[in-house]
Amino acid sequence: MICDIIVKQGKRGDAGFFCVKPEVKMAPLPEEAEWGPDVDVGETDEVIFMVAEFPGVKKEDLKVIQEKDVISIQGNKKKEKDGKYLLEERNQGYFQRSFILPREVDNEKIKAEYKDGILRIRMPKKEKAKTRKIEVNL
Secondary structure (H helix, E strand, O other): OOOOOOEOOOOOOOEOOEEEEOOEEEOOOOOOOOEOOOEEEEEOOOEEEEEEEOOOOOHHHEEEEEEOOEEEEEEEEOOOOOOOOOOOOOOOEEEEEEEEOOOOEOHHHOEEEEEOOEEEEEEEEOOOOOOOOOOOOO
């Protein structure tokens, strides 16, 4: 597996294109994103799936957008105003992650589910064309 890695210093998860597998690539964080959530990517024989955790994020503050061969997760994790913090380690503010999808994904059948702060995206693979033998007559 050969992949180029472009790393920018700064935000956690702020990297250029790199391979999850040869056909799945993560796009770099856009300049306006304050952070990028951690996303697990896996596959079965039938689907490629993504799982991300967003504790404290309401469903209406989260978007999953698929455009051509790119799927993006974006939203806003609002800062809690409980008083003056002495230490802040949790990510907050605008976030976005984008992934370039492999050709094998059926873009028309992508589904997302958000429950209890966990986003699950299922991307079914296209059915492979069946091979048939063609007899050649002379």
